[in-house]
Amino acid sequence: MRIERARELGLCHGVRRAVDMLREATTRHGPLETLGPVAHNNVLVHELTALGVTSVDSLDRIRGPVVAISAHGAAPSVTRELERRGLTIVDTTCPTVARAQRVAEGLANEGFTIVIFGDAGHTEVKGLLGWAGERSLAALDIAGLPLEGRAEAFQRVAVISQTTQRVAEFTSFAKDLCGKLLQGTEEFRVVNTLCCATQRRQESAAELARRVDVMLVIGGRHSANTRRLAETCSALVETYHIETADEIEEARVRGKGHVGITAGASTPDSSIELVERRLREL
Numbered sequence: 327m328r329i330e331r332a333r334e335l336g337l338c339h340g341v342r343r344a345v346d347m348l349r350e351a352t353t354r355h356g357p358l359e360t361l362g363p364v365a366h367n368n369v370l371v372h373e374l375t376a377l378g379v380t381s382v383d384s385l386d387r388i389r390g391p392v393v394a395i396s397a398h399g400a401a402p403s404v405t406r407e408l409e410r411r412g413l414t415i416v417d418t419t420c421p422t423v424a425r426a427q428r429v430a431e432g433l434a435n436e437g438f439t440i441v442i443f444g445d446a447g448h449t450e451v452k453g454l455l456g457w458a459g460e461r462s463l464a465a466l467d468i469a470g471l472p473l474e475g476r477a478e479a480f481q482r483v484a485v486i487s488q489t490t491q492r493v494a495e496f497t498s499f500a501k502d503l504c505g506k507l508l509q510g511t512e513e514f515r516v517v518n519t520l521c522c523a524t525q526r527r528q529e530s531a532a533e534l535a536r537r538v539d540v541m542l543v544i545g546g547r548h549s550a551n552t553r554r555l556a557e558t559c560s561a562l563v564e565t566y567h568i569e570t571a572d573e574i575e576e577a578r579v580r581g582k583g584h585v586g587i588t589a590g591a592s593t594p595d596s597s598i599e600l601v602e603r604r605l606r607e608l
């Protein structure tokens with residue numbers, strides 16, 4: 327059995343940087359809390375828990391004097407509240423997410439109504455909505471947007487994306503929205519806020535999936551970017567989304583001459599190495 331890794335896989339620079347910052351912060355301050363999970367990956371979360379990093383899901387649950395903002399970022403109102411409480415803040419917002427936040431803020435200051443292509447329940451999108459101002463909206467489908475009877479709000483419209491979405495879907499969302507709104511609109515602007523790390527993982531996974539007999543996609547079940555990698559690969563070859571090496575079922579890889587591996591942007595190196603080792607044992 328030949329085992330081949332995708333050219334780019336696993337921890338992206340944003341999550342790697344956040345994890346390094348948290349490690350350093352625990353050395354300096356001791357145990358700390360993060361607002362929301364550092365990443366949607368149980369293995370990584372357990373590794374950090376062992377260092378004293380725990381996550382809380384709301385401001386009300388924060389107990390300690392040190393709190394970290396996750397790589398997905400937060401709305402400015404959240405940061406202001408943490409400051410008001412006098413907490414020490416470790417801001418691990420990924421620079422790519424921070425750029426999207428600055429874009430949203432700049433467009434809102436210019437008077438645009440901002441439409442975010444993304445999952446409105448995701449931490450990053452909640453944060454972006456905070457930067458994009460009161461009139462902003464977020465959805466994955468234009469059918470989910472309250473567009474009717476709001477002509478005034480849509481005189482100047484700007485579309486941005488959650489960083490981890492796919493380029494083809496963002497393009498089609500922006501096109502559909504433009505088709506729907508352009509007639510009554512003075513200006514329609516699209517700003518590319520997608521993350522290159524996610525795109526490169528998608529492209530590398532697809533390139534490998536075309537050449538192998540089976541693909542294993544390693545990463546958290548709740549990780550949006552891992553799920554999208556699995557969707558991309560499934561369209562090209564037999565694919566299994568697994569969180570850990572224990573989930574590899576021998577029957578699925580038996581007789582396969584060439585096995586491809588990729589991993590989401592929040593999957594730690596240790597998970598990838600354990601999957602490779604398990605495949606070699608099989």
Ligand code: SF4
Nearest residue numbers: 338340420422489521
């Ligand atoms: S996927 Fe991209 S935007 Fe998200 S944390 Fe990683 S580098 Fe940053």
